[in-house]
Each structure stands twice: as C-alpha cells, then as structure tokens.
Amino acid sequence: MGVRPVSVEGLAAELAERISDRPGWVRVAVDGPDAARPWELADKIAERLRVRRHVLRVSARDFLRAASLRYEFGRQDPDSYYDGWLDVKGLTREVLQPLEPGGTGRVVPSLWDPVRDRATRAPYQVLPENAVVVLDGPLLLGQGLPIDFSIHLSLSKKALERRTEEKWTLPAFERYADEVRPQDWADVVVRADDSRHPALVESDA
16 A cells, blocks of 8 residues: 555545546545544535536534434443444435435435534435535444445544544544444545645555
8 A cells, every 4th residue: 555645635636536527426425533624625625526516515413313312321422422423314315315326316415403402404405417415524434324435534543542622432433443444445545644734545556
C-alpha cells in the first residue's frame, strides 16, 4: 500500500471527479469519527459535484434514534453508541433504498432532530435520475447500508484519542476498527491525522 499526500481541495476535487463519472443515482458515504470532521470533506465534495449533478447532502446525525432508545443503558455507553444510536432502518428506507435501480427517487433528507428529540417533519423530495446523495457520519460501514461509493477517514489511535472530545466513545471506535475493519470496506481510504494535510491510501496493485 502506498500513501499519496494531497491538499484538502485537491482531495475533494479528485473524489468528486470519480463520483461524477458514475451513471444514475449515486449514494456516497463519507465515514469517519467526529475527530476527523467528515462533514467538512462531504461538504467540499458536494460543492464540487453540484457543478455537474444534482446533489443532496445528508448527515447521519439527522437519522439518530429517539433518546429513549439511545440512552437506554446510559448517556455514555460506548456499546449503545456503536450499534444503537443510528437509525439504520430509517436511513435505508427514507434515503438509500429509494435510489436503488428501479426505485422511486423519493427521499427525505432528515428524520429526527436529536436536540429536540422529535421528528424533523422534513418534506419529501423526488431526486432526478442523475442525483448524488452525499452522506457523512461515524461508524457507517459494515452495517448493511446500501452505498455505491464509500470514503473512510482514518485516524491513528493517538490522533483519535487526542482529537476526540467525547472520550467515552473511544471504545466504540476501537470495536469498529477491530470488528469491521473499515479500511477494507471503503472504496477510498484517507489518512486524516492532520486535517490540513490528508493523504490518500493507494493500493500497490
């Protein structure tokens, strides 16, 4: 495996180019812990894609389960955070599944407001057939989400520990690294220890 340094803007441009060439609806996931700020790269990719395609930005934080379910075992339970916070079924049903071949294209961009702990009541949208959905969030891979193109932002253990504010989530990311091995699932892996100087991990093949 090789590692190629790239600027943040260059990374976004390169990934947008790769995504734009895909036909039909494209479902993109930018996976990474909050410490890697995946929403920033997702925003930059979406901005560049909009020159060529219709783009819908979606965040996993708008598809969390209700607080009564997330906090069933306490507000800082890493196992619940790992496999009980994201509403996988809701995200699949309302955003990803309608964009499968032969789907309706009818999606809802957000489902749940975790701050108010109530439904967002966001209106449905019908996406054109060349639309791209760019989703960001942590722990997205290995959950059965129907994704067409995935990007994993990888942090070393030391960088993750240093840059994570919610330290109680660290065991969840350790499980993710050990059990899912997101670097093996992702179409693209980006080393993001220094957010200003990312590097693309490239196969020697």
